[in-house]
Amino acid sequence: MRSVRVTIMVLLGSLREGSINRQLVETAVESAPTEVDLQLFDRIGELPFYNEDIDTQDAPEPVMALRAAAAEAAAALVATPEYNGTIPAVLKNAIDWLSRPWGNGALKGKPLVVVGVARGRYGGSWAHDETRKSFGIAGAKVLDEVRLSTPTEVLGGLHPRENRELATALRSVVEKLVVEAAERGLPPSR
Template identity: 55%
Template structure:
């Protein structure tokens, strides 16, 4: 079984990006399990003083979830042309301890949707950059940026949009291929 942990850059309950992760889970191939981690809103801002022998419970849970996964799939919107603060904070927690963080050498892909005409491309690029610096093994070719989220998904879950569901499924296959875990065809 290949385990992928999904992280949403949007903390909203009705987030279209969280729905993209749900779409990935619904369309995962046999032998692949995708679990969406819901604890990013509870993470304190990264502070090295908090990152000692007694790590905050939310940070420990995030690190454990990522460490226990074979890969990470991030779906994020774009806030002010960049990565949402909550997601960047999660990456900071995952990057520590320096050189041995839970994200180190973990295959990771970034997808997402945003209101604008480019679907959050800037945020996706910035997120990939931060993940690479943090030690993640970014799968550069595994990407989807869906524009016009408010219109496109106003009355349709991304899983019910055949084009988007196929694109997300392709990203999952690309991500799984990098884990070198055997998966049923």
């Protein structure tokens, strides 16, 4: 029997090429089951600030690309740092674009998990709580029971892939997203 590929859209709340959360996403991609296609939407910095006046059928191209990526995915994985105790502006902006049209955004009803690494002993949990709340209001099915907030200090300066426990936890998160998407009857992607 042929296995079905499942696409999971990945959003990254950091624009830095060398960010630890980008490395976390790389680790998630490397450790994902073979039937899962994690696709990073790496244009989050191109999105204009949300403005209802330009949110029409002719919305800017990066917005249309974001919404198309979300619509084609069966689920979403969001990796975010914590900036000043909360969610990064670029990620909040993406959530605002994805929440429209109100009540029928591209992630409506789709399972979503928030993960990340941040400085401090709480590992970004404040930003993750705010991110989960915002995506839930925007219509995603946030898996609140799945949490992965890691303090930077745990990695000791190493790439997340070098931490077997973290790589295993990321694989488990992805597997839970796939199971949740299947249970909700969401079609596999592409």
